[in-house]
Amino acid sequence: MLSNSSRPYVCLRCLSRPGRTFSSSVRRRQIETEQRNPSHLRSPSSGCSLLSKRKVISLYGNDAPKFLQGLITANVSPPSSIPQAPFYSAFLSAQGRLLNDVFVYPMIGPRPQSRNGNDQWPDKLGYDGRQEPGYLIDVDGASAESLLTHLKRHKLRAKVRLRLLDKEEVEVWETWHDDSDRPTHERYDMPPVSQMLHAADARASPSSLSLFGHRYIVPKGDSSPIRDFDDLTEYDEQSYDLRRYLLGVPEGQTELQRDGSFPHQSNIDIMGGIDFRKGCYVGQELTIRTQHTGVVRRRILPVQLYNLQGSEPQELNYDPTWSHSGPPIGASITKADSKGRSMGKWLGGIRNVGLGLCRLEAMADIAVSAEGASWKEGDQFKVMWEAEGGRGDGLGIKAFVPMWMRNRMPAVKPARRVE
Template sequence: MKIRIRPSALSFSVRSFSTTFPRRSTSLPPVSTPPNAGITNLNSTRRLILLQGPDVPKFLQGITTINVPNITGNKGVYCAFLNSKGRVLFDTFLYPAAHSSLIPSSADPAFIIEADVASTPSLLTHLKRYKLRSKFTIRALEPEKFTLWATWNTLSSLPASIPKSDLGLIDQRAPNFGRRLILPQGSRPEVDADEVDGEVYRLRRYLNGIPEGQAEIIGGSALPQESCMDYMGGIDFRKGCYVGQELTIRTHHTGVVRKRILPVMLYPSSAERPQKLDYTPGLEIPELTTGADIKRVNRKGRSAGKFLARVGNVGLGLCRLEVMTDVKLSDGMEGGWKEEDEFRVERNEEDAAEEIRIKAFVPSWHMLGNTTASQNAPVSNTPLSLGGL
């Protein structure tokens, strides 16, 4: 049966709440709104690992979700390492690096893995576990010698490729999201943009619904499709055998993904329910526990999702699609979504003087595969465009 797909709106803006909800202390300035063009140094949150030797492509082919032989030239990709049960261990970027003057010269294949700084020791152990007698070397690159940059520009189109001499990639996790570049320490991308703080970049990810790192794609627990890795281009379903493939491919062909990580907006119970994703600089939101349950307001029942992370009043949550959104799953089962429903983040009783409510939003680029939006979904007249080079 042919699935009808109708894009769901995900537009966002910056505004001020008219509410008595307490605002952020002036001693802690609010995170700035992401600029139209910017660059961010990612060295504080990401690390690089170099694999170099004749057996590297074959080795990576057996333990990643991407089809390594399809990586040509300097076209880096987003991918993941899974455990044998199909759970995500590490979300990563993979950069072909044999062409680069930044690494030791060799005729052998070379790849750089970019991973969350918190997971780097575990990833090194994982790589060495599967290496066995394969002929290649593994070493972590010193952050004192290299700088990883994210760059974007919403006002100009992104080139279809990066220069052949560059070590980097186009970040395709969301449409026109930007690029990543690995440069020698002390060098900056040659773009017309100001450098912004890592929190601004993180906010930009959340506004686009992009999870990243162990705090958001929880190692050993998260599933690749629930983490939207299929939508973000991190899984090649035509690929042959690799660690964790069985559950991943079975879910793709025969299963239904009922939960996904979505952008969410937090707001006080005294405020009106938001209709679009709005970042409100300076709005104070009490501390929330990662993994806290999301429940319907004034109704009992199973959890509707899990709160993951936030910058200010915008963040990410693992949401039951048929409960928190009007998305209809391909199996036709009704999940109980009602337009008037509101949701709250569970908090400890001693912290619960002010109820924190939460609303999920479905990015238009999610509307692929096994989901379709209802006819009542609002449709934005302005296409989402968040950056190129």
């Protein structure tokens, strides 16, 4: 089985090893919700969130591996008795622009059973009882219909069946433990094959000991198996979004606008979503050319807003008391002391932190070309927009480069000398 060349590899043996048993006397898990009061949001070091904005597409049929291999940026292994581990990937347009970021769960081999051992799982997934390969595709719910249309457009005579699963059928969860990379189900002795589908989420590394998190697809029911993880606090989805913003992990159509950016600019490459060794797929030509000969001058970075009359932040910190209204999505970022060319744009956030598409050499100490970074200590930037009533608003904005991102960015290509 081939793994994506740019993402941390987690072998099947590690993903399937038996977990430790835990005492049943652990304290009852507390559930925290902050959706109606963002001032109470925080980014805890461990927890779980129900990702209600995600939807799932089922893809089944004898031609499913070949069909999917020609459409996504990650490598799809041929059918075998051992299923390929779930992985992060993306769909591109023919021009190489990003359409959707997705998690793909191969369903080759034994099908998972529901909690009471009946056949609800296979029925819900679209599996009709035949031993054939299949996949579940976890995608932003706002663009699920568009992705389904994209898949049907390329189906032609391929022997595959497609269905958008209803929200009442399955749920998508994310769990995280910043002190360990062990999957959550192993901590609580719950084999994923029996009750849930598990994907190691290696898009970022909060520390040398951990992955960004672990993703699960579970059957919708009165009691999700994720809620059986005693001593694991459930947080609102906004807390999960805050965690993403602080680590610089974009997700979904709001931050990764459909047909509006390229995979390298969106960090799909350094988040492990592209296998640069695989063969042809839709959008490959420009992606490969950018990887080997191009220079990626803009990337999505975590950013922090601040008052221009105050001091510039030196560390990325979430302020739950921040009361300023935020800029609209797409608001332009420029130098604070000029009205020159755009240095980037605001992509969204919560209170004073969020994500921005930034020019690396201008807004951070990152060199992407032989010329080196033009940024210097003391450079300040602002994001301006026109508020209601025609009044112009503006705030200072500071970009940060997390350590995991620095470690994964490709080295600067030396300038070629022309004789």
